[in-house]
Amino acid sequence: MNITDFFVQNNDLILRQSDLDLDQTLDCGQAFRWVRVSEDCYHGFFLGHELTISEEPEQGVFRLHGVSENEFRSIWFDYFDLGTDYGEIKERLSDDETLCEAVKAFGGTRILRQDPWETVSSFIISQNNNIPRIKLIISRLCEHYGGYPSFEAMKDETVESLAYLRSGFRAKYIVDAVSRFNSGELSPETIGALATADARTELMKIKGVGPKVADCALLFGFHKLDAFPVDVWVKRVMAQYYPEGLPDCAKGIEGVAQQYLFQYIRAEAKDNL
């Protein structure tokens, strides 16, 4: 059952949502611009919108600081994918033993509806890189522009002008992506309207965008829930638990399953240190 419920209290928007955990959703490697400012509190951005969100566990609610009902309905409801019933998704996936365990441990994970260009460029930066350094490079970019830049804003960038990012061999890939979006060869609207497989082919025209980066952008930036990004961690989980492939209960929602499994295998590796 999906129990998204909200009301305004003083200047804050109070949200009741059972299938949400801030660490699992904002700090799980799907988004790179959220900062954990304290226990149970995050600060971050979506496009030009800024948000501080905290959890109040004793009340079982989340507080979106200074957010009006109008802003919540027009921006954050969609961003946090509150129109999707994750309870139903988790029930479906729990038919499988391993997924059931992953859902028990990481059932507060939601797939954010992020900006297409931000995810394409962010996951180009992510390749053969670690999460802390990905965040560092993106924070340099955002500091330079005063927010995450659109591809239009980046139209004159070159490998040399991006040197301050310290993004290494990825800089030339960013420049290629900027160029293809600005020429109109690729557009977020066109890609978003395509079926996942075709959208993937389009994104892979960009130099530095292979299957994994394309799938991450499709899942996190275009909300294609059937995209299934396979990175080093998911390779491990597949080899260990699903040598024959994902179970049927994940059909059409492979990407959501991936997020539970990704966190599950990483936690397992951490425990075995």
Place this chain on the structure above:
DNA sequence: TTCCAGGCGTATC
């Protein structure tokens, strides 16, 4: 010092 990180392009077979 060496290895690794939410991979991919290129060369080679």
Place this chain on the structure above:
DNA sequence: GATACGCATGGA
């Protein structure tokens, strides 16, 4: 189409 290798950078 499959497989091997280099790649910028920085933390462990």
